[in-house]
Amino acid sequence: MASSNFVDYVKIHCKSGSGGAGSKHLFRDILTAKGGPDGGDGGRGGHIILRGNAQLWTLLHFKYKKHVKAGHGGGGSKQTSTGKSGEDEYLDVPLGTIARDPETGETLVEITDEGQEYVLIKGGRGGQGNAHFKSSTNQTPRYAQPGEEGEEGWRILELKVLADVGLVGFPNAGKSTLLSVVSAAKPEIANYPFTTLVPNLGIVGYRDDRSFVMADIPGIIEGASEGKGLGTRFLRHIERNSVLLFVIPSDSDDIYKEYEILLGELRAHNPELLDKERLLAITKTDLLDAELIAEIKPDLPNIPYVFISSVAQQGLMELKDLIWKHLNK
Template sequence: MEKSNFVDQIRIFCRSGHGGAGIKHFRRDKLTAYGGPDGGDGGRGGHIILKGNRNLWTLLHLRYHKNVLAEDGERGSDNNKTGRDGNDIVLEVPLGTIAVDEESGEKEAEVLHDGEEIIWLPGGKGGLGNTNFKTPTNQAPEHSQPGLPGEEGWKVLELKVLADVGLVGFPNAGKSTLLSVMTAAKPKIADYAFTTITPNLGMVEYRDGKSFCMADLPGIIEGAAEGKGLGHRFLRHIERNSILLFLIPADSKDHKKEFEILLNELEEYNPELAHKQFIIAVSKSDMLDDELAKEIERELPPNVPHIFISSVTNKNIQALKDLLWATLNAQTT
């Protein structure tokens, strides 16, 4: 597989900061030989924070951060001074990033909005100094607390592309060509399988300055849900698309079967994907006459909206934009 600047999954070891210790101390100066307790509290350990950044599209910048270790909090000092909190570490991530604990598989955080900050691994709490344990019956407490440890473990950051419309189809169905026609994106286009091995995103300019985001996703092959081809690496990105646009070429040998295979792979991976809004676009339809188009239409499922398009001749491209916009708008009302 060719090298790419698109990285959608990384594995890192994370440890938030240890809380600083509270101290045991009694006030002493030239006028006070036996003063009361004045031991300060320890500072909080540094957090590890995830921050959403809409200008990022990949986790590449975190690939070489194998160990993310936040600073420990400082211990307290005399005169009731609290120790300094450990510096937080802020990891900027693309929107659609999910943080997972490697051992348990539990999802710990999900970043969906620009500027959103989530405390992923909180730092350990600082310990209390002996001032806090003074009572009427214990005027000189000898006790203070150590700081609490932070959290640590191997974690996985996983990116699931956020887009309004996801293009789904077999390799060479014409997804990259359609994206290049409908948006300003310039995906790699060639006549062999898996030209697209990473998601390409583009903004579709609609009427009156409106726009929506479309993603050209790597092609499905039969068995993708079991990990064949690009497998799960591709299918995870489909989960975040509001609409799935199935692209089936006009020269397909069996249009109904091709749709059913695509749908089955999605359901095998995640049954919830079957509840998304589907639209079928028959690509390369410039080679069809009216009779052939009607034959293909009879093969398509009646409950799924469909449209015949051609990226080469721009046939029905604006009509496709209208259909996608209307469907997206209907979902939000």
């Protein structure tokens, strides 16, 4: 997923279709010169509909399509025939997309399932034909309702990546390297901070053809919840992960302190994140001997942990076992 192709926030203007006008037709045939009203109703205007699509991973296709319009409804006709409904406009979005009202900030819907649909903007109702207005005192009404105008307004679409496991750590902690080793994902890897600028997803193969999805989230820095570094833009992607895997390198000055800073940023962003399962992977341990590992253990946070080396392929199956155990509690 190239950084230039990953879009997780768009603001689009939607306009639904207007309803068709009702018909004022009066019945006529070869034997009837002045019949009663038989005007049909107008068709409804087209809706703007969100639809979940598991094949999409980004909102990129909305980047240059900021205005969306649905079709207008057709007018009613004789013999109480209803007009054709306006063509609906379907907006396919990745699973994990949230639609918000930009004025109130209200969450309108969360699209989490393949094929899930939600009417974002309703089309206008079609007008009633004159057949509806016939009465004992008005046998031949010559009026009908016009169609209802369509609605329009801005909507925000925001993507939160759906993954079983989210990698949480400071920049350059080894998250991208881990993902590249345990899955087929190919994130950009380099020896400088903020190599990862967008979330990367990888499917991790497990025993007996089982698998789970892991997300490499851009690195957190102290103050991220206040907008520093990459800020809260990517913290929201962690909200949908079932398990949070904290990734801290073994050469950190203070593993426990680093963990507490990361935890504090998650707490400041959304306290509910602390309710998720938390695991710890201590990376870059291929240069440690048993004695150094024994010295580190007493100072680790009180959560399940494993020592790994992505480069040396050490501890990776133990890590997968630990993740699978907590995914299936």
